[in-house]
Structure formats: structure tokens, C-alpha cells
Amino acid sequence: MILEKTSDFTIECLGEQTIDVFDIEVEDNHNFFGNNILVHNSNYLCFDEMMKNAGLKLSNSEFQVFADQLMDRYFQPYIDAELSKFFNSYNVDQHILEFKQEKTITQMYIFAKKKYATEVVANEGTVYDEPKIAITGVEIVRTSTPTFCIGRLKEALNLIFKTQNKKEMITFLQTVKTEFQQAPVDNIAYPRTVNDYMKYCGKYNLQELIKNGQNPVAPKACPIHVRGSLFFNYLIEKYDWKSQPVTDSGKVKFVYVKENNILKTNIIAYTDEWTPELANLFDIDYETQFYKSFIRVIERFFDVLKWGAVKLEQNELDEFMEF
Numbered sequence: 001m002i003l004e005k006t007s008d009f010t011i012e013c014l015g016e017q018t019i020d021v022f023d024i025e026v027e028d029n030h031n032f033f034g035n036n037i038l039v040h041n042s043n044y045l046c047f048d049e050m051m052k053n054a055g056l057k058l059s060n061s062e063f064q065v066f067a068d069q070l071m072d073r074y075f076q077p078y079i080d081a082e083l084s085k086f087f088n089s090y091n092v093d094q095h096i097l098e099f100k101q102e103k104t105i106t107q108m109y110i111f112a113k114k115k116y117a118t119e120v121v122a123n124e125g126t127v128y129d130e131p132k133i134a135i136t137g138v139e140i141v142r143t144s145t146p147t148f149c150i151g152r153l154k155e156a157l158n159l160i161f162k163t164q165n166k167k168e169m170i171t172f173l174q175t176v177k178t179e180f181q182q183a184p185v186d187n188i189a190y191p192r193t194v195n196d197y198m199k200y201c202g203k204y205n206l207q208e209l210i211k212n213g214q215n216p217v218a219p220k221a222c223p224i225h226v227r228g229s230l231f232f233n234y235l236i237e238k239y240d241w242k243s244q245p246v247t248d249s250g251k252v253k254f255v256y257v258k259e260n261n262i263l264k265t266n267i268i269a270y271t272d273e274w275t276p277e278l279a280n281l282f283d284i285d286y287e288t289q290f291y292k293s294f295i296r297v298i299e300r301f302f303d304v305l306k307w308g309a310v311k312l313e314q315n316e317l318d319e320f321m322e323f
Contacts, residue, residue, distance in 0.1 A: 064104050079099050190254050225269050233245045241277055
């Protein structure tokens with residue numbers, strides 16, 4: 001890294017301020033040069049090849065000690081020395097910027113940019129008795145994930161880190177699917193906040209549609225949970241339900257349903273809870289709901305591990321081909 005030194009270089013303390021900042025990125029790469037400075041807030045050191053070449057097979061606790069020793073003996077002194085050279089060239093106190101060891105990771109699965117899962121054995125000096133699974137950017141930790149799925153997805157991830165065994169994972173998923181089909185609808189439904197109801201559905205006069213015996217037809221660009229909200233508000237008007245109607249900024253849940261209903265819809269949203277009135281009109285499409293809310297997330301892990309498609313109903317030929 002080469003920096004141009006100028007004679008007009010000054011540093012001024014601005015104190016504490018509250019200002020807007022920007023997270024600048026370059027597509028497909030977190031490292032980039034700005035004003036001839038290599039920019040990045042963190043990086044990884046992978047010791048796989050080193051351990052393989054040395055014939056080392058370490059437990060999690062042994063690897064944590066091994067990584068700490070490498071950092072203390074080799075990497076940290078080198079980083080500190082390079083920083084010292086850089087700051088001395090500008091007559092700057094070198095303590096204004098430091099690079100320190102953050103996490104010690106034994107396993108990591110990367111699905112896409114800013115989407116990954118790690119098994120962490122130590123974090124900023126704290127050593128864990130049991131490894132902790134940290135998740136970034138994957139649906140497991142999103143507020144829009146059904147409550148049932150959050151816990152089971154974490155269990156699935158723990159199982160992958162623990163065994164890397166496809167057969168055990170398939171058995172686990174088959175059990176989860178059975179539990180999913182028996183769970184309360186409120187637990188498997190997607191939670192959402194409706195922000196654009198009036199934008200997409202404000203033009204509809206629901207009472208006029210009911211009077212003319214017509215069903216509402218949502219615009220093509222209408223978000224799925226907003227479309228389900230339109231149908232729900234229509235049913236409230238039609239049957240004079242006591243449920244709270246959906247409005248902008250309102251909270252809803254939605255599920256996929258079979259299209260053998262009076263609205264011929266594959267989706268319905270609702271406020272509060274799944275009621276007997278809704279159950280009388282709609283049959284939950286458990287296959288679609290389970291795939292979209294659970295299996296589609298698991299497919300990310302199967303792709304990374306090169307396990308192929310997620311098949312829960314395997315026949316003898318499938319098992320023979322895997323063998």
C-alpha cells in the first residue's frame with residue numbers, strides 16, 4: 001500500500017458530534033481503495049491449509065488456544081508494526097487506530113453476500129464453554145419469519161454444524177414437517193407490517209363490491225401481504241365480523257391457502273388471531289407454507305454443502321442413488 005505524503009496534512013479534534021455517516025461498498029467485494037487507502041473494517045484469517053499441511057486435528061478448545069497463540073506470537077505484532085510505520089510517516093499518534101482479534105470461528109457457511117452462519121468459540125476475549133451459532137442476513141433471525149420456524153431453523157443449523165450428516169438432517173426435517181402441520185396457524189403464519197394498503201387498495205369500495213356480488217381483484221404489483229389484507233377487509237364487510245380491519249402501519253399475519261375458497265385466492269391475511277370464521281372459509285396450504293417459510297431457508301445449507309435438492313419423501317431408488 002503506497003500513500004502520498006503532503007506538507008498540508010493536519011489533524012483537528014472535532015469532539016463528539018452526531019452526524020450522518022455512509023456505509024460505502026463495492027459490489028461483490030468488501031475491500032476497495034478510497035483516496036489510495038485500502039478500506040475494510042474487518043477480515044478473516046483461515047488456518048485450514050496450515051492445519052492440513054501440518055497434520056493438525058484439533059478440538060474446538062484446542063483450536064481456540066492455537067488461534068490465540070498465532071495471533072499473539074505472529075499476526076498481532078506484525079499488524080502493530082505496520083500500523084506504527086504508517087502513523088509515524090504522518091507524525092500521528094498510532095493509538096488512534098487499532099486492529100484486534102474479534103472472533104474465533106471453527107466453522108462458517110457463506111450463502112451469499114452478507115448472508116452467512118458461523119460457529120463461534122470465542123469473541124473479543126470471551127471463551128465460550130459451548131460454541132455459539134451466529135447468523136447474519138439469513139431468514140432465521142428476521143422478524144418476518146414465523147415464530148414456529150425460528151426455533152426449528154436454529155435447531156437445523158445446530159445439527160448441520162454438529163454432524164454435517166444429510167440423512168440425520170432429512171430425518172429431522174420430516175419430524176419438523178409433522179410438527180408444523182399440527183402447530184397453531186398463528187405460529188406458522190408470516191408476521192408483517194402493512195405500509196402500502198391505501199396505495200394499492202384505497203380505490204376499492206368494498207361495500208359497493210359486495211352489493212354487486214363482486215370480489216376484489218388486487219393490482220398485479222400489490223405485495224402479497226397487502227393483497228391478503230384486501231381480501232380480509234372484504235370479508236369483514238361482507239360477513240360483519242368483529243375483527244379489526246387492516247390499515248396502513250397495521251400488523252397482520254398471512255398464510256397460503258388452497259384456492260377452493262369463495263375468493264379463489266391462494267393467500268389470506270388477518271389481524272389478531274386465526275378465527276373459526278376464517279377456518280370455515282379457508283383450508284391452509286401446509287405444503288406451500290412449509291416450503292416457503294422453512295424448506296426454502298434450508299435449501300441454502302443444502303446448496304452450500306452440495307447435498308442436492310431437499311427431498312423429504314425418498315423412495316428406494318433415491319436411497320440407492322445416494323448410496
